[in-house]
Amino acid sequence: MTRPVMAQKILQQSREAESALADALDHPDIIRNSPRKSFRNFEDHSDESETSSLCSERSYDSYRRTSDTYSSWNGSQNRIYRDICESTPKDIGEIISNCESTHWNDRKDGLVNLQCYLQAGNLLSPLDLKRITDIFTKMFMDSHTKVFSLFLDCFNELIVTHHNELHSWLYLLITRLLNKQGADLLGSVHTKILKSLDVVKESFPPHLQLNCAFRFLTDPTQTPNTKVKLAALSFISKLATIT
Numbered sequence: 128m129t130r131p132v133m134a135q136k137i138l139q140q141s142r143e144a145e146s147a148l149a150d151a152l153d154h155p156d157i158i159r160n161s162p163r164k165s166f167r168n169f170e171d172h173s174d175e176s177e178t179s180s181l182c183s184e185r186s187y188d189s190y191r192r193t194s195d196t197y198s199s200w201n202g203s204q205n206r207i208y209r210d211i212c213e214s215t216p217k218d219i220g221e222i223i224s225n226c227e228s229t230h231w232n233d234r235k236d237g238l239v240n241l242q243c244y245l246q247a248g249n250l251l252s253p254l255d256l257k258r259i260t261d262i263f264t265k266m267f268m269d270s271h272t273k274v275f276s277l278f279l280d281c282f283n284e285l286i287v288t289h290h291n292e293l294h295s296w297l298y299l300l301i302t303r304l305l306n307k308q309g310a311d312l313l314g315s316v317h318t319k320i321l322k323s324l325d326v327v328k329e330s331f332p333p334h335l336q337l338n339c340a341f342r343f344l345t346d347p348t349q350t351p352n353t354k355v356k357l358a359a360l361s362f363i364s365k366l367a368t369i370t
Contacts, residue, residue: 256289
C-alpha cells in the first residue's frame, strides 16, 4: 500500500473515531447513565482510538508550546515594566533625554519610565509636552519593533492624560496611525495600533477627528495606498456612529 493511500486511510479512521466520540458525548442517556462505560466502549476500537488519541495529543502539545511561548513573551514584557518602574524615579528631563536617544535600549527605558511617570499622576509642563510630542512624531517611524510596541503603550497613556492640550497635534497623530495601520506589520503591533486609535476616538471630540480624517483623504501632499485609504474610511465610519 502506497504512503498517500495509507495516510488517507489513517485520516479517514481518525475522522470516524472523532465522529463516534462526538455522538457518544452528545447522547443524553449515555452521559447520564454510564459516562465511563461509554469511553470504554469507544476505546475498544483499537485502530481508530489510537489514531484519534495520537492526533489529540499532538494537537494539545502544539497548543501547549504556543501558549508557553506567548506566556513567556508576555511575562518578559511585564518584567520590563516592573523592574524599571520599581527603580528610583528619574527626573523628567532625563526621561525625555532617554526617549530621544539614538540607542534603542535608552529609548525603551525612557518610554517605560515616562509611562510610569504619567501613571503615577504626574503631569507634563507645556514645554515638556511639546518636546514629547516632537519626539513621538518621529517615533511613529521607529524601526525597532520592541521600542515601537512600548511607544504605543506610552502614547496611549499620554493621550489619556493630556488629550485636552493636544488638539493641535491631532491631525498629525491620526495620519501617522492610519499610515501605520496600512503598513505590513506584525499582528501584535497591528492590534496595538487599533487600540491606540480607539483611545484617540474616546479622548477627542468626534467632529475634530472627522475633520482630520477628511483632510487626510483630500490632502494632495498625502499619498496613501489602498490599505491606508480603507483604514481611514473604516475610522470615519466608526466615528460616524458616535457623532
